[in-house]
Amino acid sequence: MTVTATHTNQTASRLIPVPDWNKHHSWPPLGGLRHLRFHQETNGFKTAFKTVGRRVLVDEREFFRIVDEQNQGGK
Template identity: 65%
Template sequence: MSQEKLPTSRLIPIPKWNEYHDWPPPGGLRHLVFYGKTNGFDAVVKRVGRRVLIDEQAFFEWVEKNQGGAK
């Protein structure tokens, strides 16, 4: 039986997000995290102790899913 590697997603702390991506700024991410239960962003957030990490792959999937809602 061959073992397939699962695709890995990078987990990025909010303060380091802009080292990898220009948008959104950390304040914008914090806003999305704060309202995560109402906007569905909590599917993107991983919490380890007090650290809040953003699942990079899930973030871009969330953006694709929610792009029609922006006006």
């Protein structure tokens, strides 16, 4: 199941349930994604995860924005 959210700037970002992540992307594997979620307060990925009830969703666009941002810092 894929859910789409609309942000204030009217751009849609796909929200992917954590267990379904690897149906859409091969990286990171599910264990790595859960590790990022567990340490989200200290690794910069807090804004990439959304919790709705008991379900945890990954904001796809925000996730890869953070990855790109962290890669820029390593240069």
